[in-house]
Amino acid sequence: MANVHQRIRSDHATEIAEDYVEAIADIITRNGQCRANDLVRLFDVTHATVNNTVARLVRDGFVTTEPYQPLDLTSTGKTLARKCRERHEVVRAFLLALGVSDATAIADSEGIEHHVSQETLIAMKQVLDTRSLPDGV
Amino acid sequence: MANVHQRIRSDHATEIAEDYVEAIADIITRNGQCRANDLVRLFDVTHATVNNTVARLVRDGFVTTEPYQPLDLTSTGKTLARKCRERHEVVRAFLLALGVSDATAIADSEGIEHHVSQETLIAMKQVLDTRSLPDGV
């Protein structure tokens, strides 16, 4: 009864790590490299905040940095990014299939993705694979 | 592009407020009253933590307390509790309809509920109303 709540609370730090790692991977894909400033713009926080967070990511083995150089993901970081990106995609596609607007699908998936278990993810994928919900509903 | 992320971050405090308010309402319904100790047991945190959090809830106008007395919800608190409970229920029922296990539906809905917009909630309700997903899938 209690552990459910514990999990939710401790997950918060992980969520931000996931958001950053996912973003870094995306930006590298798009631009060839990712600089701290790109994250500043994306998340709309200050340089100092990005620095703090990136320092934690380095500490936790997801990212490598060198002074005044672009950020890089470790292989652990890349794996996490891939997992997050896929999960994020599934959730967004699922919400769209549910029939909500693009904007809502984007906004909600951003928050929901971190709380979707493997089992739920598979269930969502199944729905996406076997039928389009929107006209079926 | 940026505001999406802003929202996610500032929501964290709200999530905990919502969890507490929802829990307090549930406990009052079940036991006739809610004491700090009930929350200690439910969330598996210390008295001190419950005290801190409840102090914020009082500050924010959701709860009233008197020394050594049970907690009470303000009308704002009751309204919020009702909204949260309903949303939580819809999400859990929806996940069950998706075909995941009871345990997963309980665990995931706990995390997901805070990130479901009104639009998505309505879409979920529509699915629940118009058909049972499980055998339809």
Added chain:
DNA sequence: CCTAAAAGTTAGCCTCGGCTAAACCATGAG
């Protein structure tokens, strides 16, 4: 080649949501 602007870093502060430890109140049993 030098300097202004942009990018990055550092120091110091805040709140939130946790914790431990210690004190305080209330009550039921002896």
Added chain:
DNA sequence: CTCATGGTTTAGCCGAGGCTAACTTTTAGG
């Protein structure tokens, strides 16, 4: 009536994730 016990409160600590302000490094223009 006293006192053990359990509920409650208070004080003081921590890490995460924000901030501002001041500084340094890099880079691009003239």
